[in-house]
Amino acid sequence: MNLKVGLLGGGSWGTTVASLVARNAPITLWARNADTVTEINQQHRNSKYLGDATLPERLRASTDIQETVADADVVVMAIPSQNFRLVLEEVKQHVRPWVPIVSLTKGLELDTRMRMTEVINDVLPGHPVGVLTGPNLAREIMAGQAAASVIAMADKVILAELQKLFKSGLFRVYTNDDVVGCELGGVLKNIIAIAVGMGDGQGAGDNTRAALITRGLAEVTRLGVAMGGRPETFAGLAGMGDMIATCTSPQSRNRHVGIELAQGRTMEAIAADMFMVAEGAKSAPAVMALAEEFGVEMPIARDVYRVLNGECTARGIYKGLLRVDPGAEHEPG
Numbered sequence: 001m002n003l004k005v006g007l008l009g010g011g012s013w014g015t016t017v018a019s020l021v022a023r024n025a026p027i028t029l030w031a032r033n034a035d036t037v038t039e040i041n042q043q044h045r046n047s048k049y050l051g052d053a054t055l056p057e058r059l060r061a062s063t064d065i066q067e068t069v070a071d072a073d074v075v076v077m078a079i080p081s082q083n084f085r086l087v088l089e090e091v092k093q094h095v096r097p098w099v100p101i102v103s104l105t106k107g108l109e110l111d112t113r114m115r116m117t118e119v120i121n122d123v124l125p126g127h128p129v130g131v132l133t134g135p136n137l138a139r140e141i142m143a144g145q146a147a148a149s150v151i152a153m154a155d156k157v158i159l160a161e162l163q164k165l166f167k168s169g170l171f172r173v174y175t176n177d178d179v180v181g182c183e184l185g186g187v188l189k190n191i192i193a194i195a196v197g198m199g200d201g202q203g204a205g206d207n208t209r210a211a212l213i214t215r216g217l218a219e220v221t222r223l224g225v226a227m228g229g230r231p232e233t234f235a236g237l238a239g240m241g242d243m244i245a246t247c248t249s250p251q252s253r254n255r256h257v258g259i260e261l262a263q264g265r266t267m268e269a270i271a272a273d274m275f276m277v278a279e280g281a282k283s284a285p286a287v288m289a290l291a292e293e294f295g296v297e298m299p300i301a302r303d304v305y306r307v308l309n310g311e312c313t314a315r316g317i318y319k320g321l322l323r324v325d326p327g328a329e330h331e332p333g
């Protein structure tokens with residue numbers, strides 16, 4: 001393809017998506033860390049985030065945002081949610097006015113409770129905005145295993161071009177015009193994955209995990225639909241698909257946080273040991289505020305939030321589960 005791509009964010013997922021896109025189009029990957037950039041350009045590796053995985057030789061990295069985005073036809077953002085706006089403000093100085101911006105990020109901005117596509121609209125009004133999301137654990141995709149994803153954008157013509165840009169070999173990319181639903185599926189499943197990790201860390205069984213995933217998906221769907229997403233989106237790759245991958249994979253950072261909380265560790269101590277992002281822990285307060293604003297009950301997310309805050313322990317939450325009287329299946333609780 002003739003489209004030039006600038007991708008911002010040299011972590012696990014940014015590097016993985018850049019490697020996929022490099023098969024289809026010229027791409028520059030921006031990372032703030034000069035060692036990461038040198039390693040990608042000279043050794044075709046990003047060992048901090050992706051171990052021994054070999055990156056395509058045509059993938060070029062840069063520490064210069066201007067060089068990365070000034071002649072880009074598409075800009076892709078893989079920056080964690082709490083730093084997303086900061087980097088986008090720099091992108092704004094150099095990007096051309098009509099260029100589509102695609103978010104890979106699965107979190108909410110804490111202060112504003114905004115989704116990343118809303119942050120993009122805020123900083124770069126007028127640009128076509130999209131999101132790539134789904135059950136996509138970075139290391140598996142780098143290992144060449146098959147995966148499916150969803151690219152969502154309101155403009156169907158640009159959407160079809162973006163689908164061609166991101167899909168390759170065993171990475172199957174479907175289209176969807178429900179940006180809100182797709183984006184919220186990726187954000188909200190992270191908190192349920194923390195709940196599942198809290199159960200797994202205490203030796204809970206497969207039935208417990210299945211119950212949490214199913215009830216978790218129901219509450220995620222309730223909030224997502226109240227915020228404007230379509231119910232069927234939450235039954236698809238961006239909803240149920242990502243929920244299953246994140247809640248069951250040993251590779252998930254959010255599930256890992258839950259397992260550590262189950263050992264009685266505080267979120268502060270867990271975060272101090274992690275160099276990668278766990279978006280669920282960061283976004284939980286914003287999700288709770290949105291649930292209140294939209295009048296949606298999210299009992300599992302609320303319990304996770306209370307453990308993250310140190311208001312109660314993972315063990316206490318699981319004992320509490322048994323004390324709740326179940327009502328009708330379609331009701332919260």
Ligand SMILES: NC(=O)C1=CN([C@@H]2O[C@H](COP(=O)(O)OP(=O)(O)OC[C@H]3O[C@@H](n4cnc5c(N)ncnc54)[C@H](OP(=O)(O)O)[C@@H]3O)[C@@H](O)[C@H]2O)C=CC1
Pocket residue numbers: 009010011012013014015031032033049078079080081083086087104105106107136137138139275276277279
């Ligand atoms: N990993 C995965 O499997 C998937 C992740 N995602 C989502 O993608 C997003 C990015 O995640 P992922 O790549 O995994 O995260 P990682 O934790 O692996 O990497 C984070 C990257 O962001 C960079 N970064 C953080 N703050 C800044 C900043 N202020 N300026 C510039 N760069 C910054 C880090 O740079 P440095 O190394 O210098 O600290 C690092 O390169 C998240 O929202 C995640 O939920 C979505 C699908 C799959």
Ligand SMILES: O=C(CO)COP(=O)(O)O
Pocket residue numbers: 106134135136137138190193242245246251252253254255277278279
């Ligand atoms: O979003 C992901 C997989 O689709 C990655 O999940 P974690 O951030 O929990 O590792």
